[in-house]
């Protein structure tokens with residue numbers, strides 16, 4: 001690598017939904033001949049994170065890995081019981097310790113890209129070091145529009161109504177606002193509003209999205225006053241290092257099972273790495289999958305953190321239901337290779353919570369989505385799914401966990417997503433646009449080159 005290559009330090013937030021796009025960004029940077037230093041906390045919250053990091057490390061020996069030692073942290077001093085949010089807060093409180101760490105990295109850094117919940121504490125760090133300061137916003141551009149506008153809502157600049165009018169984008173229904181933002185003094189609300197007010201101090205915001213998926217929001221962000229430049233660098237492509245090695249050889253391997261299913265016949269059901277579904281809803285989901293008459297591959301989770309998943313699958317789902325389910329589908333309670341699943345020809349539909357990575361992967365593989373947002377940014381992302389033609393959203397189901405959705409309804413919605421030809425075709429159009437965005441001369445490449453030029457200055 002040349003002595004004067006751009007050198008970027010990356011500090012991801014805790015959680016697979018944040019780590020995965022950061023590591024895909026690292027891969028993209030390396031492919032553009034940049035030097036990368038990856039800063040991570042010594043321990044991770046979930047096992048999936050530490051396993052992914054070790055696969056990444058063996059694939060990229062040239063990437064410099066730096067441990068970030070956190071200060072002791074008393075979780076009772078933060079208003080949250082979510083282990084991932086508590087880790088984010090712990091990193092925030094230790095941010096100043098990064099000044100000597102970053103200044104000792106050699107060759108000197110061109111820019112520092114960190115997680116989206118670290119803005120307030122990282123700005124003084126990058127200011128002290130005269131270092132360019134960026135975030136990787138690991139959600140949609142529509143969510144960023146909302147995020148950057150929210151401080152004015154919190155200040156009471158808008159009137160009470162059923163929708164939020166945000167300049168340049170279609171109105172956001174108030175029912176799509178992340179529920180924790182409405183909980184006074186929640187850690188989520190505190191970080192969200194505190195950081196939202198500091199955005200103008202950033203040199204830029206990187207988003208895993210692309211023009212054809214989110215033209216309206218990307219355009220609106222360009223025109224909004226007081227915001228740093230937004231770089232739409234997506235779609236981030238799934239990478240080789242993410243592949244699970246043991247998966248193919250395992251008799252129960254989802255991929256092996258998928259190989260035996262007809263083309264476009266299977267619904268994949270997964271609500272991401274951080275959604276713990278209530279037991280009663282799990283039973284209704286199982287019932288719905290049976291009622292739909294479709295084949296399915298279902299990933300079940302009952303805990304927010306994977307290391308706490310101790311109970312056997314049969315007990316969680318119920319033995320009788322489990323026996324019925326085995327005739328038509330595969331149910332697992334382990335980490336699966338979602339990219340390989342979505343890429344499999346037998347997959348036709350995806351019942352998804354609409355975590356942004358899942359949406360972006362569905363777009364990349366052209367798999368139609370049945371959106372069932374569970375929390376956080378997911379309703380705002382579901383709006384993108386619906387508007388882009390990538391899928392449909394059963395709005396009357398509300399937030400997952402808010403009300404019990406009956407098996408009957410789930411079955412009907414599954415049948416609809418699998419049998420609606422127009423939906424299948426529009427999802428394939430999104431795939432085509434995604435592939436175009438990353439092709440030579442596409443929007444991803446143009447924006448990436450623009451960013452690297454900034455870092456060379």
Ligand code: BUP
Nearest residue numbers: 016017020272273274335336337338355356357358
């Ligand atoms: Br579960 C699971 N295998 O078994 P999202 C997830 N994934 O590869 P989340 C697997 O994790 P946030 C599994 O492909 C995606 O890249 C999946 O990210 C992968 O949702 C990622 O979709 C999940 O953004 O994160 O986990 O809820 O809350 O940050 O949105």
